[in-house]
Amino acid sequence: xxxxxxxxxxxxxxxxxxxxxxxxxxxxxxxxxxxxxxxxxxxxxxxxxxxxxxxxxxxxxxxxxxxxxxxxxxxxxxxxxxxxxxxxxxxxxxxxxxxxxxxxxxxxxxxxxxxxxxxxxxxxxxxxxxxxxxxxxxxxxxxxxxxxxxxxxxxxxxxxxxxxxxxxxxxxxxxxxxxxxxxxxxxxxxx
Amino acid sequence: xxxxxxxxxxxxxxxxxxxxxxxxxxxxxxxxxxxxxxxxxxxxxxxxxxxxxxxxxxxxxxxxxxxxxxxxxxxxxxxxxxxxxxxxxxxxxxxxxxxxxxxxxxxxxxxxxxxxxxxxxxxxxxxxxxxxxxxxxxxxxxxxxxxxxxxxxxxxxxxxxxxxxxxxxxxxxxxxxxxxxxxxxxxxxxxxxxxxxxxxxxxxxxxxxxxxxxxxxxxxxxxxxxxxxxxxxxxxxxxxxxxxxxxxxxxxxxxxxxxxxxxxxxxxxxxxxxxxxxxxxxxxxxxxxxxxxxxxxxxxxxxxxxxxxxxxxxxxxxxxxxxxxxxxxxxxxxxxxxxxxxxxxxxxxxxxxxxxxxxxxxxxxxxxxxxxxxxxxxxxxxxxxxxxxxxxxxxxxxxxxxxxxxxxxxxxxxxxxxxxxxxxxxxxxxxxxxxxxxxxxxxxxxxxxxxxxxxxxxxxxxxxxxxxxxxxxxxxxxxxxxxxxxxxxxxxxxxxxxxxxxxxxxxxxxxxxxxxxxxxxxxxxxxxxxxxxxxxxx
Numbered sequence: 001x002x003x004x005x006x007x008x009x010x011x012x013x014x015x016x017x018x019x020x021x022x023x024x025x026x027x028x029x030x031x032x033x034x035x036x037x038x039x040x041x042x043x044x045x046x047x048x049x050x051x052x053x054x055x056x057x058x059x060x061x062x063x064x065x066x067x068x069x070x071x072x073x074x075x076x077x078x079x080x081x082x083x084x085x086x087x088x089x090x091x092x093x094x095x096x097x098x099x100x101x102x103x104x105x106x107x108x109x110x111x112x113x114x115x116x117x118x119x120x121x122x123x124x125x126x127x128x129x130x131x132x133x134x135x136x137x138x139x140x141x142x143x144x145x146x147x148x149x150x151x152x153x154x155x156x157x158x159x160x161x162x163x164x165x166x167x168x169x170x171x172x173x174x175x176x177x178x179x180x181x182x183x184x185x186x187x188x189x190x191x
Numbered sequence: 192x193x194x195x196x197x198x199x200x201x202x203x204x205x206x207x208x209x210x211x212x213x214x215x216x217x218x219x220x221x222x223x224x225x226x227x228x229x230x231x232x233x234x235x236x237x238x239x240x241x242x243x244x245x246x247x248x249x250x251x252x253x254x255x256x257x258x259x260x261x262x263x264x265x266x267x268x269x270x271x272x273x274x275x276x277x278x279x280x281x282x283x284x285x286x287x288x289x290x291x292x293x294x295x296x297x298x299x300x301x302x303x304x305x306x307x308x309x310x311x312x313x314x315x316x317x318x319x320x321x322x323x324x325x326x327x328x329x330x331x332x333x334x335x336x337x338x339x340x341x342x343x344x345x346x347x348x349x350x351x352x353x354x355x356x357x358x359x360x361x362x363x364x365x366x367x368x369x370x371x372x373x374x375x376x377x378x379x380x381x382x383x384x385x386x387x388x389x390x391x392x393x394x395x396x397x398x399x400x401x402x403x404x405x406x407x408x409x410x411x412x413x414x415x416x417x418x419x420x421x422x423x424x425x426x427x428x429x430x431x432x433x434x435x436x437x438x439x440x441x442x443x444x445x446x447x448x449x450x451x452x453x454x455x456x457x458x459x460x461x462x463x464x465x466x467x468x469x470x471x472x473x474x475x476x477x478x479x480x481x482x483x484x485x486x487x488x489x490x491x492x493x494x495x496x497x498x499x500x501x502x503x504x505x506x507x508x509x510x511x512x513x514x515x516x517x518x519x520x521x522x523x524x525x526x527x528x529x530x531x532x533x534x535x536x537x538x539x540x541x542x543x544x545x546x547x548x549x550x551x552x553x554x555x556x557x558x559x560x561x562x563x564x565x566x567x568x569x570x571x572x573x574x575x576x577x578x579x580x581x582x583x584x585x586x587x588x589x590x591x592x593x594x595x596x597x598x599x600x601x602x603x604x605x606x607x608x609x610x611x612x613x614x615x616x617x618x619x620x621x622x623x624x625x626x627x628x629x630x631x632x633x634x635x636x637x638x639x640x641x642x643x644x645x646x647x648x649x650x651x652x653x654x655x656x657x658x659x660x661x662x663x664x665x666x667x668x669x670x671x672x673x674x675x676x677x678x679x680x681x682x683x684x685x686x687x688x689x690x691x692x693x694x695x696x697x698x699x700x701x702x703x704x705x706x707x708x709x710x711x712x713x714x715x716x717x718x719x720x721x722x723x724x725x726x727x728x729x
Contacts, residue, residue, distance in 0.1 A: 018240070057225075063236070066229050077218075104229050106257040161233070162240055165250050 005183055012176035016163035021176040024062040031059035045085050049076030049093075063161060064177060067105050067114065068184075074100030087135045094122035094142070105160060109149075112156040112163065112170065114177035121146035121185055139189040146182040153178045223335065230258055230339050238343075238350040244268065247354045248278035251347060252322065255311075256281060258336030261324035263306070267298045268351060269319040288323070295321045308332070311340055314348030318355050376458065377446075377478040381410045381429050388473065397480060399449020410476075415447025419454070429474045432462040436472075446478070455481040490658065497675055501543050505536035512536075546676045553680065558687040560601040564713040567595050567630050567639065570602065574609050583617055591630035591639070597713035598637050600688055605710065608681045609639075612706050615677055616643035620703070636690060636709040644703040653694045657682045678706075685709070 009022030032055050039048065053073030056065050075097035079085055085093070098118050107113045109120075124145035128138035151174070158170035161177075197203050237250045252266045263282035269275030275298065277290045288305075292298045298321040299310035308325025309332055322340070326332045340347075371378050371391050377398070380389035387405045390413070395401055398413065405413045410429050417424050421444035428439055438461040448454040458478035512529040515521070521529070552558075571589055578584040598605075609628075616626040624644035631638055648656055656678050682692040690709035697703045 063229075063233060066225070066232070070225070104226055105233075106230065159253065162236060164237070164253060165240060165242060165246050167249075 005180070009176050009180050012174055012179060015173045016158060016161075016166060016170055016176065018062070018162055020062055021064060021180065024060045024064055025068075025180055028056045028060040028065055028068070031055050042083075044079075044081050044083050046076045046079030046081055049073070049079060052076070063105075064114075064180070067101050067177075070104045071097035071101045071118070087129045087138065090135070091122070091126040091129050091138075094118075094125055098122045107160045110156060111159040112153045112175045112178070113160050114175070114181040116153045116156070116175065117146040117149040117178040117181040117185070120149040121182075143182070143186045143189045146185045150174065150178040150182040227335060227339055230336065231343060234258075234339070234343050235346065238346055242354070244351065244354045244358055245278055247350060251350075252279040252281060255322055255324060255336075255340050258333065258339050259309070259324045260326070260330070260333035260336060261308070262327040262330075264308075264322060264324040265298075265302070266320070266322045267292060267295075269295075269317065275319060275321070295319055298323060309337060311337065311344065313344040314351070316348075318348070318351050320348055320351050374477075375479075377456070377480070378475065379410060379414065379478070380473055380475045381433075383433065383472045385409050385411075385427070385430060385433070387413050389475075397448060397454065398446070416444055419445040419447040421445035421456070428460045429476055432460050433472055433474045436462060436464055438462055443481070444478075455485055457481050493675060498543070498547065502540065505539045508536045509533050546680065549680050550676050553683045558604075558684070560604065560687060562599050562601055562688075564597045564599055565602050566597050567591060567637065567710075568593055570606055570609055571628065573606060574613060577610065578613075586617060586620075586623060586625050587613060588625045588627045589629075590627060595630055595637060596632060598710045599713040600710055601684075604684045605688070608684050608708065609641075611677045611681050612641045612708070615706075616641050616645060616704070619643065619645035632712070633709065635712065637712055638707060638709050640705055640707040642697050642703060642705045644697075644701065647696075647702050647704050648694055656694070657692065681708070 003026050006022035006026045009025065010019055011022075013019050013021035032052050035051060035055050036048075039051065043051075049072050053069045053071070053076055055069075056072060057069030059065065060069070075093040078093040078096040079089060082089070098115065101118065102108065102115055105113060105115070107115050109116055121142040125138050125142040128141045129135075133141070153175040154173065155171055156175075157168060158164055158166060158175070163170045163175070197206055234251075234254050237254055238247075248266045248268065252264055255261070255266075256264050263280075265280040265282070265288035266278050267275040268278045275292050275295065277288055280288050282288060289301060292301065295312055295315065299312070302308045302310040302323030302325065306323070306325035308323055310321055310323040313320040313322060324332060324337075371389075374391060375393055377394035378389070378391040379387060379394055382388050386407050387410055390398075390400075390402050390405045395405075398405075398415075400413065411417055411424050411427060414421075416422055416427070422428070428442055428444070432438055438459065440459055441457065442460065443455065443457040445453050445455050456478040458476060460474065460476050462472065462474045464472055512533050516526060516529055568591070571591070575584050575587060575589075578587060613626055613628065620626060620643040627640075627642040629640050629642070656675075658679055678692075678694075685692045685708045689711055692706065692708045695705045695707065697705050
């Protein structure tokens with residue numbers, strides 16, 4: 001998934017950032033794949049997510065590694081050591097993942113970042129589960145919310161990261177982080 | 192290593208609790224450190240990708256505000272002088288931070304006393320920089336964030352210094368570029384391989400090329416100095432100075448112009464030595480087109496040669512006849528003939544002096560015309576009268592109709608022009624061939640043409656014969672006397688009337704010359720020149 005969209009992400013990043021977002025994610029998730037092969041099949045989901053988080057932080061050179069890594073780490077911490085995950089735990093994991101990312105990046109919704117896709121997705125997922133929705137439909141709702149959030153970054157002025165120096169010139173371009181966040185969520189929902 | 196868990200259940204539970212708390216604290220510490228590291232990383236990225244000073248200031252202030260969890264902030268920057276200026280501010284309080292402060296200390300004082308905030312001095316040496324931040328009401332600043340800013344203050348100071356230096360260099364570069372681009376001389380620069388790295392607009396014009404088409408090509412290729420006969424490739428001055436490291440103050444050469452013709456140039460060649468940091472040795476040529484100077488020199492030489500020749504010939508005649516009259520007893524009829532010859536020669540001398548004076552006047556003063564309404568027919572009649580005295584009236588064929596509209600001209604001056612043009616045609620036309628004068632109205636002007644069957648004016652000389660003292664090469668070879676002033680005087684007089692003089696081929700294609708002048712009609716309200724004159728006068 002990441003490799004398929006790497007060129008697109010890098011092109012988006014070339015407009016607003018330093019043009020390496022797609023490449024960085026490819027490097028990061030290749031490292032994750034290699035690590036997963038070495039992991040025991042019965043590894044608990046929480047531990048697995050924490051391992052993915054560490055791997056992303058360590059392997060990716062840009063800002064996206066530490067940010068995604070933090071999200072995975074926090075989500076893994078929220079999952080604890082339980083061998084299975086239910087819908088409400090997943091909701092909590094999404095929320096703590098977002099919180100961790102927001103804290104580390106010192107960003108809020110509207111800053112034209114990956115949080116603009118992740119936070120609405122997390123909120124929509126929780127709302128859907130609380131309203132009695134099934135896991136699969138809640139995931140679908142979350143991906144739709146992420147896509148809306150991603151599109152909402154187009155008219156925004158970037159307030160974080162390298163795009164900051166562009167000021168008003170960042171208006172009209174999608175944030176590459178928000179795009180990759182939506183793609184990741186969709187892959188999780190499909191997988 | 193780890194103490195074994197106590198056996199008693201209570202103690203055991205307490206121990207587990209303690210371990211759990213310790214684990215949580217360690218996790219939170221690690222998180223905080225990771226946050227700080229990431230914040231430093233983001234700050235360093237901003238610094239590394241900084242653009243201009245204001246951009247850098249705005250980015251840095253934004254980052255500092257987030258790091259310190261501040262409501263607002265300001266960043267002041269000072270150079271060598273004492274005043275420091277506000278380069279970025281973010282404040283929701285409604286009153287802007289002061290735009291200028293005398294020193295760092297007052298920036299600090301202002302931040303503390305007016306906002307209850309914290310001021311961080313990034314650099315005390317130029318460029319002196321201070322950033323102030325203040326908290327939201329009821330909140331406090333994030334001390335970890337403030338610490339990160341203070342840790343990075345040297346890097347920030349260096350970044351500001353770099354950005355300022357970059358701006359100064361960029362401004363100087365632009366000023367130098369403006370000088371190079373505005374220069375009227377050709378300026379060309381080559382790298383250590385002799386390939387063009389710079390060519391200014393004057394060079395583009397002179398060579399008929401573009402910078403894009405020239406970059407990377409060899410200088411000999413772009414300048415065409417070898418094909419133009421400037422110098423052999425082996426004697427390239429740019430190669431010479433790159434090898435010797437010594438500039439050339441003045442050297443003449445030639446280059447290939449935009450039309451492929453040779454352009455004589457002169458100028459200087461200078462070299463910048465290779466720098467220790469790996470910068471190339473570059474050589475620059477500043478070349479001036481010497482064609483205009485050469486043309487002036489030729490003009491001056493032509494003047495001296497023509498005038499001295501034209502003066503000496505009649506003078507020799509006068510002297511010869513005068514000496515004969517003085518020393519030989521002659522018949523009265525013979526004496527009279529010689530005196531007549533002397534009279535003719537003095538008339539020629541007088542005409543020459545008049546022409547030279549005319550030229551001097553035309554070049555020095557604005558011409559004052561005594562314009563009045565007349566007809567071409569009247570002017571031609573007077574001209575024919577003059578020609579009858581010299582017995583050449585039969586050769587003038589006038590095709591111009593009699594009913595042409597009146598013209599508004601200085602009768603004496605335009606009479607002089609017609610006399611000169613027809614006189615030229617008679618003089619240069621071989622075997623006493625006819626001279627045809629025709630006229631007609633053309634676009635609000637009276638166009639008069641004079642055609643002869645003479646030796647013609649070579650294409651290359653047509654523009655030049657209208658300049659003073661220039662005579663076409665075929666005329667110089669023909670030994671027909673003349674000063675090279677007639678056509679120039681005609682052109683200036685016609686132009687003084689607002690018209691123009693052009694030289695072309697005969698309309699029937701036969702050898703000879705056709706000179707055409709345009710003269711203003713007496714009632715031509717549509718002439719914009721005259722309308723403008725009236726409007727300007729009122």
